[in-house]
Amino acid sequence: MKPFDPRLLREVPATRAPIGLLAVAAAAQGAAAIALAFALARLVTDVVAQGNWERSALWALGAFVLRGVLGMFVDRMGAHTATAVSSALRRRVLSRWIEAPAEARPDAEEATTLAVQGAEAVEPYAARFLPALVAGVVVPVLAVGALVVVDPLSALIVVVTLPLLPLFAALIGRTTEDDTMGRWRALEQLAGHFGDVMRGLPTLVTYGRARRQVEVVRAVSDRHRMATMRTLRLAFLSSAALELLATISVAIVAVTVGLRLTHGSISLEVGLLAILLAPEAYWPIRRVGAEFHAAADGATAIDRLLAPTSCPAGTSRRAYGPNDDVPAGQEVEVVGVEYAYPGTETKVLDGVSLVATGPGLTVVTGPSGVGKTTLLDVIAGLRTPSNPPRISQVHYVTQRPFLPDGTLESALRLGAPTGRTTSDVWDALRRIGLWEFVAGLPDGLGTRIGDDGFGLSAGQRTRVALARALLSDAPVLLLDEPTAHLDGDAARTVVDVLRELAAKRRIIAVTHSPDLVAVSDEHVHLAPTFAELSS
Numbered sequence: 001m002k003p004f005d006p007r008l009l010r011e012v013p014a015t016r017a018p019i020g021l022l023a024v025a026a027a028a029q030g031a032a033a034i035a036l037a038f039a040l041a042r043l044v045t046d047v048v049a050q051g052n053w054e055r056s057a058l059w060a061l062g063a064f065v066l067r068g069v070l071g072m073f074v075d076r077m078g079a080h081t082a083t084a085v086s087s088a089l090r091r092r093v094l095s096r097w098i099e100a101p102a103e104a105r106p107d108a109e110e111a112t113t114l115a116v117q118g119a120e121a122v123e124p125y126a127a128r129f130l131p132a133l134v135a136g137v138v139v140p141v142l143a144v145g146a147l148v149v150v151d152p153l154s155a156l157i158v159v160v161t162l163p164l165l166p167l168f169a170a171l172i173g174r175t176t177e178d179d180t181m182g183r184w185r186a187l188e189q190l191a192g193h194f195g196d197v198m199r200g201l202p203t204l205v206t207y208g209r210a211r212r213q214v215e216v217v218r219a220v221s222d223r224h225r226m227a228t229m230r231t232l233r234l235a236f237l238s239s240a241a242l243e244l245l246a247t248i249s250v251a252i253v254a255v256t257v258g259l260r261l262t263h264g265s266i267s268l269e270v271g272l273l274a275i276l277l278a279p280e281a282y283w284p285i286r287r288v289g290a291e292f293h294a295a296a297d298g299a300t301a302i303d304r305l306l307a308p309t310s311c312p313a314g315t316s317r318r319a320y321g322p323n324d325d326v327p328a329g330q331e332v333e334v335v336g337v338e339y340a341y342p343g344t345e346t347k348v349l350d351g352v353s354l355v356a357t358g359p360g361l362t363v364v365t366g367p368s369g370v371g372k373t374t375l376l377d378v379i380a381g382l383r384t385p386s387n388p389p390r391i392s393q394v395h396y397v398t399q400r401p402f403l404p405d406g407t408l409e410s411a412l413r414l415g416a417p418t419g420r421t422t423s424d425v426w427d428a429l430r431r432i433g434l435w436e437f438v439a440g441l442p443d444g445l446g447t448r449i450g451d452d453g454f455g456l457s458a459g460q461r462t463r464v465a466l467a468r469a470l471l472s473d474a475p476v477l478l479l480d481e482p483t484a485h486l487d488g489d490a491a492r493t494v495v496d497v498l499r500e501l502a503a504k505r506r507i508i509a510v511t512h513s514p515d516l517v518a519v520s521d522e523h524v525h526l527a528p529t530f531a532e533l534s535s
């Protein structure tokens with residue numbers, strides 16, 4: 001775990017300006033602290049000597065105000081930098097996750113934990129640790145430089161004892177690294193397991209297995225709690241150790257200054273300056289150590305957010321398709337395509353061909369598990385086969401279509417061109433047989449539906465997704481089991497609409513419905529491969 005990872009600036013350009021400004025402000029704040037020490041020493045000397053202390057008081061006041069203003073600026077700038085850095089990282093990991101082909105995509109739970117908790121953990125790192133790190137590098141150098149000029153003996157004591165602090169901090173940091181990684185693993189397990197349990201809760205309740213999951217979630221949470229407590233214990237211990245070391249070092253400087261003052265070998269001003277400057281050399285490093293524990297999560301998160309596996313660079317969701325050579329019109333050309341899921345040897349698709357030009361209805365049939373959905377995924381560009389097909393722009397209605405949290409209208413307009421009017425939306429609902437249902441809702445198109453279409457039946461969800469396909473202007477429609485979950489009448493309506501639509505667009509529908517097969521123009525039947533038959 002590095003205190004600062006230069007990849008952050010290199011790979012996320014949006015972080016450069018705020019981090020740069022924050023570093024300059026933190027260094028200026030450190031310089032103001034040194035100036036304040038000089039002004040205070042002069043003020044005390046003038047007061048004791050009953051000299052012209054008003055001028056020194058003004059200098060001290062000026063340095064004090066400057067330090068305060070810069071401190072305030074660093075705090076505000078830190079908060080701004082924290083939001084800028086975490087947003088940039090979150091945007092990066094999510095956009096790369098979405099763009100990556102399914103094969104290169106990291107686990108969804110891991111990506112979610114990184115984008116939510118990971119990016120959030122970066123905030124204290126950027127807001128507090130980075131300014132502390134800059135001060136920890138700049139201020140001790142300035143303080144020691146000033147001491148060399150003012151009182152070389154005190155400078156020598158500081159130079160000898162100062163390296164012990166970063167050395168100590170680095171040793172503690174190495175132990176923290178393992179603990180923090182353990183905590184992240186526990187958190188990911190917790191997030192993954194909790195997500196699985198929530199998704200499977202209806203099934204678990206049906207089989208009377210829900211109670212057992214409480215125990216499992218409790219055990220995983222306990223692991224996370226214990227890992228957190230271990231990190232906290234280490235944080236308190238290491239802060240105390242660094243504090244003790246710094247205090248002893250400052251005490252040594254103070255004792256030597258006191259002895260020399262009593263012997264009259266140094267002036268009061270020099271003695272005071274040495275006593276004021278010495279802590280300025282130690283406290284920034286102590287602060288780096290203290291902030292490090294709060295920021296350790298952030299440093300680990302940055303490491304993971306920038307790791308090539310969580311952000312597969314240079315990949316595109318569609319390795320082919322709507323790029324420069326997208327075929328115009330309604331063209332689909334899949335010839336002898338082969339595909340095996342990552343980590344498996346067996347080819348789900350082995351030499352499958354599907355060629356269609358112009359409008360029409362192609363149905364894909366075959367026994368369950370033969371690879372029909374996989375074929376649609378390949379045509380949609382979601383999976384990357386050995387020999388990429390040529391296809392026009394597609395609109396894909398999957399078996400579990402995604403309906404975002406929001407109004408029914410926004411769910412229907414997802415993927416539709418901006419020119420579609422409200423009457424177009426009602427027309428699509430009427431054609432698909434949902435007009436009466438939506439018109440009967442108190443809020444009509446403004447009705448809110450939950451995440452994943454929560455509040456709609458499976459059949460209603462399918463028809464909302466089909467109405468959305470009608471509203472899109474993609475020349476090729478891919479439909480996975482469009483009549484599943486529908487009763488006889490609703491299924492017939494969908495078959496009629498698809499038949500009508502096939503006069504203008506190319507429809508490729510995976511189906512088990514004989515009615516849809518009966519009205520199709522082309523029929524592709526997938527048979528199990530030899531490997532599938534023998535497995």
Ligand SMILES: Nc1ncnc2c1ncn2[C@@H]1O[C@H](COP(=O)(O)OP(=O)(O)OP(=O)(O)O)[C@@H](O)[C@H]1O
Pocket residue numbers: 341342344348366367368369370371372373374375
């Ligand atoms: N993500 C995956 N990783 C590994 N294997 C998978 C994955 N998804 C599907 N498969 C396997 O690929 C094969 C084809 O699955 P696919 O969903 O394409 O079948 P299908 O013909 O659409 O089935 P159904 O008619 O039941 O929907 C199945 O044996 C399935 O187990």
